[in-house]
Amino acid sequence: MLTIAVDAMGGDNAPACVIEGTVQALQESGNRFEIVLIGQSDKVEPLLAQHDVSSLNLRFLHAPEVVTMEDVPAIAVKTKQQSSLVKGLQLCKAKKAHAFVSAGNTGAQMAASLFILGRIPGVLRPTIYAYFPRLGEGLTNIVDVGANMDCKPENLVQFAEMLTIYQRYGAGIEKPLTGLLNIGEEEGKGSETLKQAYKLLKNAHDKGKIDFIGNIEGHDILKGHATIVVCDGLVGNTILKFGESIPQFLGTQLKQSMEKLLASGQMDQSAAKITSGMFKDMFEPFDVEKFGGVPFLGVDGISIVGHGRSTSRAIKNMIYMAEHMIEKRVNEHIAEVLTEE
Amino acid sequence: MLTIAVDAMGGDNAPACVIEGTVQALQESGNRFEIVLIGQSDKVEPLLAQHDVSSLNLRFLHAPEVVTMEDVPAIAVKTKQQSSLVKGLQLCKAKKAHAFVSAGNTGAQMAASLFILGRIPGVLRPTIYAYFPRLGEGLTNIVDVGANMDCKPENLVQFAEMLTIYQRYGAGIEKPLTGLLNIGEEEGKGSETLKQAYKLLKNAHDKGKIDFIGNIEGHDILKGHATIVVCDGLVGNTILKFGESIPQFLGTQLKQSMEKLLASGQMDQSAAKITSGMFKDMFEPFDVEKFGGVPFLGVDGISIVGHGRSTSRAIKNMIYMAEHMIEKRVNEHIAEVLTEE
Numbered sequence: 188m189l190t191i192a193v194d195a196m197g198g199d200n201a202p203a204c205v206i207e208g209t210v211q212a213l214q215e216s217g218n219r220f221e222i223v224l225i226g227q228s229d230k231v232e233p234l235l236a237q238h239d240v241s242s243l244n245l246r247f248l249h250a251p252e253v254v255t256m257e258d259v260p261a262i263a264v265k266t267k268q269q270s271s272l273v274k275g276l277q278l279c280k281a282k283k284a285h286a287f288v289s290a291g292n293t294g295a296q297m298a299a300s301l302f303i304l305g306r307i308p309g310v311l312r313p314t315i316y317a318y319f320p321r322l323g324e325g326l327t328n329i330v331d332v333g334a335n336m337d338c339k340p341e342n343l344v345q346f347a348e349m350l351t352i353y354q355r356y357g358a359g360i361e362k363p364l365t366g367l368l369n370i371g372e373e374e375g376k377g378s379e380t381l382k383q384a385y386k387l388l389k390n391a392h393d394k395g396k397i398d399f400i401g402n403i404e405g406h407d408i409l410k411g412h413a414t415i416v417v418c419d420g421l422v423g424n425t426i427l428k429f430g431e432s433i434p435q436f437l438g439t440q441l442k443q444s445m446e447k448l449l450a451s452g453q454m455d456q457s458a459a460k461i462t463s464g465m466f467k468d469m470f471e472p473f474d475v476e477k478f479g480g481v482p483f484l485g486v487d488g489i490s491i492v493g494h495g496r497s498t499s500r501a502i503k504n505m506i507y508m509a510e511h512m513i514e515k516r517v518n519e520h521i522a523e524v525l526t527e528e
Numbered sequence: 529m530l531t532i533a534v535d536a537m538g539g540d541n542a543p544a545c546v547i548e549g550t551v552q553a554l555q556e557s558g559n560r561f562e563i564v565l566i567g568q569s570d571k572v573e574p575l576l577a578q579h580d581v582s583s584l585n586l587r588f589l590h591a592p593e594v595v596t597m598e599d600v601p602a603i604a605v606k607t608k609q610q611s612s613l614v615k616g617l618q619l620c621k622a623k624k625a626h627a628f629v630s631a632g633n634t635g636a637q638m639a640a641s642l643f644i645l646g647r648i649p650g651v652l653r654p655t656i657y658a659y660f661p662r663l664g665e666g667l668t669n670i671v672d673v674g675a676n677m678d679c680k681p682e683n684l685v686q687f688a689e690m691l692t693i694y695q696r697y698g699a700g701i702e703k704p705l706t707g708l709l710n711i712g713e714e715e716g717k718g719s720e721t722l723k724q725a726y727k728l729l730k731n732a733h734d735k736g737k738i739d740f741i742g743n744i745e746g747h748d749i750l751k752g753h754a755t756i757v758v759c760d761g762l763v764g765n766t767i768l769k770f771g772e773s774i775p776q777f778l779g780t781q782l783k784q785s786m787e788k789l790l791a792s793g794q795m796d797q798s799a800a801k802i803t804s805g806m807f808k809d810m811f812e813p814f815d816v817e818k819f820g821g822v823p824f825l826g827v828d829g830i831s832i833v834g835h836g837r838s839t840s841r842a843i844k845n846m847i848y849m850a851e852h853m854i855e856k857r858v859n860e861h862i863a864e865v866l867t868e869e
Contacts, residue, residue: 322780333711336719370674370765377762378677405769409777421718422763424711428746429767433774436750439663440810448802458799461789462806469781 188221188244191509192275192284195226196253197291198497202231205290206238208502213243215503220510223284225250225271250274256495260294264302272296276303279488286509290480290493290502297334297483297492304488307518309525312338313485314346315492317427320472321411328354329368329408329416330484333424340383343367343417344391349484349521350415351397356515357482357508365392366403366413368422376402388417396524434470441466479504482512485521489513529562529585532850533616533625536567537594538632539838543572546631547579549843554584556844561851564625566591566612591615597836601635605643613637617644620829627850631821631834631843638675638824638833645829648859650866653679654826655687656833658768661813662752669695670709670749670757671825674765681724684708684758685732690825690862691756692738697856698823698849706733707744707754709763717743729758737865775811782807820845823853826862830854 193209195202209222221244224231228249235247252270254263267273272295278284280303289296297315306313316330330346331338338346347365354363367385369377374385385402392399403413408426418426445462448454454462479501480493489512491505512518534550536543550563562585565572569590576588593611595604608614613636619625621644630637638656647654657671671687672679679687688706695704708726710718715726726743733740744754749767757764786803789795795803820842821834830853832846853859 320777322777336711337721368762368766370677370762380678381762405766405771406773408770409773418766419762421709421711421722421760422766425709425746425759425763425767426770429749429770430746432747432750436661436663437778437810440813441806444806444809448806454799454802458795458802461795461799462803465782465785465789465803468785469778472781 189286189510189513190221190223190284191506192223192225192278192287193502193506194271194275194287194289194291195224195231196250196271197289197296198493198502199495200498201290202226203234204497204499205502206231206234207499208497209245209506210238210240210243211499212503212506213245216507218242218244220244220506221246222506223248223275223278225275227251227253227271248274254292254295256292258292258295260292260298263292263295264299272299273303276300276488276490279490280304285513286489286491288480288491288493288502288505288509290495290497290505293492296490300483300486300488300490304486304490307485307487307522307525309522310349310485311345312342313483314349315483316346316350316481317423318481319408319416319430321409323411325360325411325414327408327411327414327416329418329423329426331418331420331423332427333420334483335420338380338419340380340387343384343419344387345525346484347388347397347399347415347417348391348524352520352524353482353484353517354414356520357511357517360414362398363414364400364412365397365415365417366400366407368416368418369402369404372402372404374401384417430473434473437470438466479508482508482517487518489518530627530851530854531562531564531625532847533564533566533619533628534843534847535612535616535628535630535632536565536572537591537612538630538637539834539843540836541839542631543567544575545838545840546843547572547575548840549838550586550847551579551581551584552840553844553847554586557848559583559585561585561847562587563847564589564616564619566616568592568594568612589615595633595636597633599633599636601633601639604633604636605640613640614644617641617829617831620831621645626854627830627832629821629832629834629843629846629850631836631838631846634833637831641824641827641829641831645827645831648826648828648863648866650863651690651826652686653683654824655690656824657687657691657822658764659822660749660757660771662750664752666701666752666755668749668752668755668757670759670764670767672759672761672764673768674761675824676761679721679760681721681728684721684725684760685728686826686866688729688738688740688756688758689732689865693861693865694823694825694858695755697861698852698858701755703739704755705741705753706738706756706758707741707748709757709759710743710745713743713745715742725758771814775814778811779807820849823849823858828859830859
């Protein structure tokens with residue numbers, strides 16, 4: 188049976204939401220896997236007592252320390268050895284767990300995952316991607332979204348290769364299409380790094396490692412021309428955070444115009460309710476929580492990172508994602524492809 | 529009297545829209561300036577004949593060649609010496625016009641402006657910015673949006689300095705605030721280039737050249753914490769194009785949910801009309817056309833570039849912007865600030 192370690196202390200709503208998500212995952216799946224919940228006993232055990240966990244494949248492991256959002260990643264990893272973050276990843280390293288899931292400090296999780304689990308052989312730099320909505324079915328993944336700055340062309344190509352494997356095996360996308368984010372579509376556009384990356388991506392395409400569709404631009408992301416958008420971490424991080432801020436911005440605009448229409452009597456309360464509902468639906472594709480989390484790609488183990496705002500549903504989905512990553516042997520496939528250069 | 533050269537052949541709707549915008553600007557302003565309209569006589573003159581231009585300060589200058597959107601900038605500048613683009617900028621160089629306005633091939637206009645007008649003394653690299661909406665009053669400018677890739681720290685600082693001058697003198701913003709786009713707020717975040725840029729921006733702040741508020745992230749752009757957002761051309765270009773694609777994406781979502789509500793009878797036609805109007809208002813801040821265009825900052829002359837989709841209103845506003853740039857002596861102020869390093 189698979190064992191998944193879950194960080195009870197990670198996220199804005201921890202530990203309550205994490206416990207709920209964990210219980211839901213075990214109940215919904217019929218105890219399909221075992222979960223080791225890791226955290227401070229005085230915080231976690233009283234909340235666990237509110238659930239009927241006797242029939243669940245659930246173990247609790249006490250970790251006296253907590254890595255907070257304010258902790259500096261590289262320092263936290265070294266000084267907080269008794270934290271749920273470090274203990275969870277050590278379980279993976281010792282093969283006592285198959286995967287680790289957390290909605291805590293992303294930088295610290297990245298640093299700890301690298302430090303404790305190491306890299307898959309052949310991987311130059313592990314990476315993180317993010318989900319983006321698109322016109323039509325499915326989702327687009329953007330990689331990298333902040334783990335790597337100043338990416339070299341060979342880094343960008345590996346990101347595409349790793350995400351292609353994840354999409355093929357983990358997400359069941361038969362033919363993931365990779366686009367290189369650039370300032371124009373034509374070959375030869377952009378910086379020297381991008382020009383070189385274009386050549387290497389074409390080369391990877393010719394070897395059958397990826398399906399490369401060429402350069403794409405900012406306006407192509409939501410159109411969904413590519414399922415994989417490759418870029419430097421600064422670009423990806425900016426687009427990700429910019430995208431996340433759009434619902435709030437437009438929501439403020441909408442509220443103002445709705446209040447005017449209500450005040451002038453042009454709109455009644457029931458119409459306002461329908462309109463608000465439509466608005467909510469419209470932004471549903473930008474709801475990051477429903478995606479759960481993402482695995483660090485390239486780490487020699489399974490470490491899934493969630494948004495700080497993760498709800499219990501997000502935690503549950505992250506646990507399922509961990510299970511999926513293990514069963515589909517995504518990391519084994521990455522190792523195969525990256526070592527056959 | 530000021531003379532403004534206008535490229536009749538630039539833009540998707542040229543020359544008709546350009547002629548209309550030019551006529552409107554002269555009529556509305558009461559012939560406050562003189563316009564030299566430049567283009568192919570067989571295309572422009574029949575359209576001009578449809579307007580009563582006898583009372584307007586308008587001259588026509590024939591240019592047999594046209595730089596198209598497909599032209600390669602560096603080549604077009606050299607081979608199409610008889611184009612409206614080259615002839616218009618040459619008028620500026622010869623002091624026969626004070627400014628040039630075009631909605632044509634942006635890359636070619638940038639290349640030709642640099643080639644013909646040169647740089648303001650002290651400017652390392654001229655740049656282009658773009659307008660972004662924000663919560664509350666005013667607008668945010670992002671610089672650079674595609675003219676410069678692989679920016680050095682000193683380039684980023686000059687972009688901030690030039691745009692600060694433009695906002696102070698050209699846009700009447702008393703205290704423009706500059707933010708450095710990064711992956712986190714804390715000093716010390718990001719690549720070596722960004723760390724160094726942070727230091728130089730702080731230095732420029734201490735000298736009173738800019739008001740630097742530190743690092744900002746993607747989600748701060750629409751919040752309007754800064755009026756000037758500084759970043760590399762790839763990042764700015766991507767955010768700009770991504771932002772432009774949002775109305776279409778969300779509009780498609782909205783249409784689908786509205787059609788469902790109409791079909792099920794939950795919404796009637798009059799409510800649908802009100803809702804459509806509200807959503808139109810909501811996206812109005814993303815309407816790039818109302819801003820007219822932007823000047824190339826750092827070029828030793830005034831060369832205003834518009835969006836290819838420019839309407840007559842956009843052309844008119846670009847002409848006003850040119851007038852404003854001349855009167856407020858923006859370039860003279862840039863030269864002063866950049867040479868007193």
